[in-house]
Amino acid sequence: AQSVTQLDSHVSVSEGTPVLLRCNYSSSYSPSLFWYVQHPNKGLQLLLKYTSAATLVKGINGFEAEFKKSETSFHLTKPSAHMSDAAEYFCVVTYNQAGTALIFGKGTTLSVSS
């Protein structure tokens, strides 16, 4: 079965330091990959997506992710964390096959301290 694994359930950083949220996916087929963010009591917002174009994907709010096929990874990074980045982040995979839906990771909670 297709799957996606977020390697950390919780990440804590200080404001101004880099952010790294890790994600691995199963590699049966060519994937499309997404990162979504969910702030408390809000819906999910798309940060960025990879759909077989450039392997380094830039998203909103300074986030970016790199698709590494050899490592089946799609880690999310940001050079400098801001307090407003504190939220839950979901790595999502889907495959370009009929009947495939979005498959969500379990989520990583990012805490940012001042």
Add this chain to the structure above:
Amino acid sequence: KAGVTQTPRYLIKTRGQQVTLSCSPISGHRSVSWYQQTPGQGLQFLFEYFSETQRNKGNFPGRFSGRQFSNSRSEMNVSTLELGDSALYLCASSLGTGGVSTDTQYFGPGTRLTVL
């Protein structure tokens, strides 16, 4: 452009009852998908509707059903509620023409269902 709206935002029901949740997509979007979010299982896909037809379905029992109207608004129904149905139910809309691998999904704020 208005975003995805879901009503009601909060709902409390008792076991055995049924419930209907509503989702209004972004104007021009023809696909609506529903997801269940729980602390234990995370986010799971329920079903997708496109042009009033169910196009895709997740692995949920038949108590969970949905429909889509000609204006693309969608409803989700859960019959014979169980305690385990307590969750945040999210809907997402998209243009629907490219499929989930290319169409960006725009999520609503969710309906928080509590089953007592």
